[in-house]
Amino acid sequence: MHRPQNFPVKDQSNFFHKIGYVFKQPELLQEALTHRSFGYPNNERLEFLGDSALNCAVSALLFKEFPLLPEGNLSRLRANLVNQQALFELASALGLGDLIRLGEGERKSGGHYRPSILANALEAVIGAIYLEGGFIEVENFVNNLYKPLLQDLDLETLGKDPKTMLQEYLQSRRVALPEYTVIATSGEAHRQKFRVECAIAKFNVRAVGEGTSRRRAEQEAAKQAYELIVQY
Amino acid sequence: MHRPQNFPVKDQSNFFHKIGYVFKQPELLQEALTHRSFGYPNNERLEFLGDSALNCAVSALLFKEFPLLPEGNLSRLRANLVNQQALFELASALGLGDLIRLGEGERKSGGHYRPSILANALEAVIGAIYLEGGFIEVENFVNNLYKPLLQDLDLETLGKDPKTMLQEYLQSRRVALPEYTVIATSGEAHRQKFRVECAIAKFNVRAVGEGTSRRRAEQEAAKQAYELIVQY
Incomplete structure (x- = not known):
């Protein structure tokens, strides 16, 4: 038999502060932080809900943040932001590993630090926020969660070189391609500057x-x- | 050269009535109804946004409508509701085929009735509603759109037979499996009743x-x- 590891009130308010949302039904948060190995109810259904809510909120964030980026680039960016590794890192920063309830087997084999378990728990927490607070609270939470990540994003992280990006951007608008001209060279042959x-x-x-x-x-x-x- | 087929005001108010949402920026709806073959701006970015908003609203709908269904079944149901064919039928019922702006080639080759074009346009309209009205308006629109479809859903459409459904449901709750007992047979050998x-x-x-x-x-x-x- 495993005994429920209950969520101490002090930890709760710390956690609420971290996520910027106060659960009115702590049992809903409890459910979001319960892995299926622990028993029922667990977080599988909330994860289903949270996964799609996260996707939607991140899509809206990218849509507004990158007003000129074509759809394909937005999709690629989103994939980078919501994959298991990204969610695992965000979940770890929120300390979900210490809060999640696991069955004994999972607990002993290091489940508290398993990327899939933490990533899914973060999605479930988002599902619980959606259920209780409505989508507006999901948008707030996700925007805060991803703000630092978005600041680090630049063209390079889109996985394409600038010439390709620029060309695709212009083609999608049916604008003639750019012309590149060497306007100066300097330096000796083996270390020239263009x-x-x-x-x-x-x-x-x-x-x-x-x-x-x-x-x-x-x-x-x-x-x-x-x-x-882009500033145009 | 193709000329913009503008959206007559009369058709607009009919359409607003059908979708249960009045666009304050008709140019945003115009963009949602513009296929990339027509030019730029077109609906590709709005489709990206709308696709994820639709997914999220349908997930929430199913989550609430089927409070006992395990995650796997919810995913299967959602896939049935948001695939291209389902969206094409919904888009056709809303008359999107007559409203969408296409390039000449697409128009001549029957683009107005092409499932992918109509399905994507419906997603783009949802993206535009999200952008202008917020997610609450997406939830309203999607709930109205899918209400008739949900009423037709039953266990069969989940793609699983009732014994499997029941067994999975009980297993997920760690409840002992059901026992089946023949309590009566009647009729002659070749047309018995059990x-x-x-x-x-x-x-x-x-x-x-x-x-x-x-x-x-x-x-x-x-x-x-x-x-x-389920009623329990």
């Missing part, structure tokens, strides 16, 4: 990049041009 | 099913027992 201009006539944009190869300079120029257009 | 009882001691449930084979009678008894427990 200056390349990226021009997009339609937007009246000219951006310059430097690099130790023509290719690198073009990428840098494309990045500058992309950022100019 | 009466089977399904007993679940833990819930004090006894349900009876009849059928032309023992197997059929067991399935019927399981179905009755399941429905008793």
